[in-house]
Amino acid sequence: MNKTAEKILKILEEKKSPVSGEEISNILGITRSAVWKQINELKNMGYEINSSRTEGYELIEKTTKLLPYEINRYLKTDFIGRDIRYFESTPSTTWVAKDLCSNEDPKNLNGTVLVAEEQTGGVGRLGRAWFSPKGGIWTTIIIKPNVPIDRLFFVTMAGSIAVARAIRRMFDIGALIKWPNDIYIGDSKVSGILLELSAEADQIHYCLLGIGIDANVKPEDLQGGMKTPVTSISVENGEDINRAEFFATVLREFERRYEMIEEGEFESIVHEWKSLSLTLEKRVRITTPRKSFEGEAIDLDEYGALIVKKDNGMIERVISGDCTP
Ligand code: BTN
Structure with missing residues (x-):
């Protein structure tokens, strides 16, 4: 958003009632047609703004865009x-x-x-x-x-x-x-x-x-x-x-x-x-590019690796791969 549009938005937010194009142009020292242009920019960004010939511009609703x-x-x-x-x-x-x-x-x-x-x-x-x-x-x-x-x-x-x-x-x-x-x-x-x-x-x-x-x-x-x-x-x-x-x-x-x-x-x-874990103490299937096995996810070690107890009792340390319940 350019600085002028930002300033106009701030004015509309602060006033909470219609503001005439003339007032905005006086505050910012720009022409009324420049105000109109920026209002259209704001509308394109998703701000709902009422424009009335008699009363001026009023912000009805903020944009839902992630600006x-x-x-x-x-x-x-x-x-x-x-x-x-x-x-x-x-x-x-x-x-x-x-x-x-x-x-x-x-x-x-x-x-x-x-x-x-x-x-x-x-x-x-x-x-x-x-x-x-x-x-x-x-x-x-x-x-x-x-x-x-x-x-x-x-x-x-x-x-x-x-x-x-x-x-x-x-x-x-x-x-x-x-x-x-x-x-x-x-x-x-x-x-x-x-x-x-x-x-x-x-x-x-x-x-x-x-x-x-x-x-x-x-x-x-x-x-x-x-x-x-x-x-x-x-x-x-x-x-x-x-x-x-x-x-x-x-x-x-x-x-x-x-x-x-x-x-x-x-x-x-x-x-x-x-x-916050959904994985620990659950049965999991681990799939890595080299192998796939099942077991119980029993812990997370100090490097973030998953510790899995396989069905044959062996402990496996998994550092990457897919884990499905
Ligand atoms: C996953 O596979 O679970 C990870 C997905 C990550 C997606 C994000 S969306 C923002 C960023 N841009 C991308 O193309 N991917 C990541």
Whole structure:
């Protein structure tokens, strides 16, 4: 949103009653036709504004789009999301992030958030397509974590915890985490998380934390034909959620855990993850590129690996793969 549109929006929000084009043009020192042009911009961004010849302009309803301006109303972070880049539609926020990081020093992009209303080529774990229709929250957070490479899984854990906590806190819905990093409500997946990394030797250039959340995705737009049942927060909540407020909460919850990780507080993260786990103490089938086996998920170790007791009594430490109940 450009600065003039932002200023006009602020005036309309403060007045809470119709404001004439002349008054706005006097306050901002611009022509009435410039005011009219910006009002149309705001309408295109989804703000419902009444324009009356006699009374002027009145804000009727805020936009439901995930505009940075709307997210900022609720954002209480120090650095995550202080720079938010918005896309109406993009193939994948991950690809946009990769492009950005190859053109700018990733150090200067630490905490930058990309968010899209829809993705036309979303990518999920194990190279699977990730269906990303309108109504969801499709985001990539660029970070340059100051942690040893073997602790990077904690960044995804922080992401999963953040999404589960935000759902619980705002809607009192018992979201849980399925190892490695899926968020479930009941038997259905509501969010997936994917960490991509650019590193060499033991030096991390940057990490891209991709988070997909079926926030306000309508039941008919939830992808059918997936192996896992899927749901959205709005379906579980019974009505649409305020995505901007929810997203700002996720970012805040993530930042808190991320800071703990950088402080080396791994045990607390493991503890919290376990308290939100859907996987522990359950029978699971583990599928890795090399093998597949069943057993009971008995623990999560200090690196975030799943400890599975196989049916033959052997203990297996799983660091990646698919886990199904
Ligand atoms: C999964 O397979 O469960 C992880 C899905 C991660 C999807 C997110 S949506 C935002 C970002 N852009 C993508 O193309 N993928 C990630």
